[in-house]
Amino acid sequence: MKDKKPILISQPTLPNLDEFVESLKIIWERKWLTNNGEFHQEFEKKLANYLGVPYVSLFSNGTLALISALQALRITGEVITTPYSFVATTHALHWNGIKPIFVDIDPVYGNIDPVKIEAAITPRTTAILPVHVYGNPSNIKQIEHIADTYGLKVIYDAAHAFGVEEDNNSVLNFGDLSILSFHATKVFNTIEGGAIISKDEKTKKRIDNLKNFGFANETTVVAPGINAKMNEVQAAYGLLQLKSIDKQIKERKVIADRYRELLDGIDGIRCIDDIENVKHNYSYFPIFVDASIYPMTRDKLYFKLKENNVHGRRYFYPLISEFPTYRGLPSSNPDNLSIASEFADQVICLPIYPDLKKETLVEIVSIIK
Numbered sequence: 001m002k003d004k005k006p007i008l009i010s011q012p013t014l015p016n017l018d019e020f021v022e023s024l025k026i027i028w029e030r031k032w033l034t035n036n037g038e039f040h041q042e043f044e045k046k047l048a049n050y051l052g053v054p055y056v057s058l059f060s061n062g063t064l065a066l067i068s069a070l071q072a073l074r075i076t077g078e079v080i081t082t083p084y085s086f087v088a089t090t091h092a093l094h095w096n097g098i099k100p101i102f103v104d105i106d107p108v109y110g111n112i113d114p115v116k117i118e119a120a121i122t123p124r125t126t127a128i129l130p131v132h133v134y135g136n137p138s139n140i141k142q143i144e145h146i147a148d149t150y151g152l153k154v155i156y157d158a159a160h161a162f163g164v165e166e167d168n169n170s171v172l173n174f175g176d177l178s179i180l181s182f183h184a185t186k187v188f189n190t191i192e193g194g195a196i197i198s199k200d201e202k203t204k205k206r207i208d209n210l211k212n213f214g215f216a217n218e219t220t221v222v223a224p225g226i227n228a229k230m231n232e233v234q235a236a237y238g239l240l241q242l243k244s245i246d247k248q249i250k251e252r253k254v255i256a257d258r259y260r261e262l263l264d265g266i267d268g269i270r271c272i273d274d275i276e277n278v279k280h281n282y283s284y285f286p287i288f289v290d291a292s293i294y295p296m297t298r299d300k301l302y303f304k305l306k307e308n309n310v311h312g313r314r315y316f317y318p319l320i321s322e323f324p325t326y327r328g329l330p331s332s333n334p335d336n337l338s339i340a341s342e343f344a345d346q347v348i349c350l351p352i353y354p355d356l357k358k359e360t361l362v363e364i365v366s367i368i369k
């Protein structure tokens with residue numbers, strides 16, 4: 001695939017331009033650009049309805065949603081989390097002055113291992129911050145049990161889990177709060193954007209105040225809030241995206257199924273299977289390269305793909321616990337994180353997006369073969 005346009009890990013799907021122009025005309029007429037405008041209100045309602053959740057609070061991005069979720073629940077002290085995620089998960093703790101405590105992941109899906117959570121709890125622990133990595137649900141029941149037993153809050157970083165359901169129920173309905181990201185590279189994008197999913201009106205109100213400097217009304221500031229509001233242009237864009245998201249996820253499923261079929265039987269390459277009672281969103285297609293069986297290391301394969309114009313990504317390498325800000329923490333010791341280290345050494349996320357052509361996919365697999 002030399003001399004062609006690079007095949008990137010993801011390519012955003014955009015709404016119909018004519019329809020978007022129509023929305024823009026409405027915004028131009030209304031001259032209401034941000035601060036809970038009509039498109040914003042409509043998008044929150046339609047999104048809650050689509051996702052099957054009680055309340056959505058829109059944000060300007062997922063990171064600010066996560067930082068604000070921790071503020072909303074007044075989380076302090078230590079929070080148990082995973083090193084196998086995008087760095088924003090831990091950064092959100094850092095920005096709140098919270099100490100991250102890393103625990104290892106499960107060997108199949110790469111989600112936080114509930115068995116290891118309990119051993120990491122101290123008197124200073126206030127919450128658990130798991131991630132539904134690649135959109136595969138964390139072990140929600142066990143996490144809930146631990147949280148209930150020890151009186152801890154749970155905030156899910158559900159940035160990968162848009163539309164994911166387990167037993168016909170959105171995974172966003174679990175824990176105290178969940179956050180989403182609508183960044184351009186995610187399954188559902190509003191260019192930049194994010195949301196907090198909450199379960200009761202009071203909590204939603206508190207979150208909505210926080211994202212608007214803490215204003216509860218014109219003159220009352222109830223918390224040291226931030227500016228993390230989504231604007232009308234993005235909300236209008238998001239409303240249009242909702243029209244095609246089901247189709248997009250179906251197209252992603254076809255691609256994931258085809259990858260699995262073609263990669264089947266290559267020694268040393270592992271894929272993650274679908275889970276029977278889960279509705280997946282096919283946000284990522286990770287493969288794991290076992291260099292003791294496959295003829296080359298993960299990095300050799302990664303760069304070989306790159307030479308051939310295929311730009312996968314090593315999500316998540318390096319582990320968050322290896323970055324300078326966090327590597328000095330006792331829980332960052334690699335001995336504590338052996339499975340996460342193995343995942344980080346083996347993973348390549350292959351290109352997956354609705355417009356990925358069948359021929360391109362076949363070529364990608366043939367390079368791996």
Ligand SMILES: *Cc1c(COP(=O)(O)O)cnc(C)c1O
Nearest residue numbers: 061062063086088159181182183
């Ligand atoms: C993308 C992502 C975020 C951050 O979301 P932004 O909208 O880019 O700020 C946080 N956590 C995870 C796991 C992500 O993948």
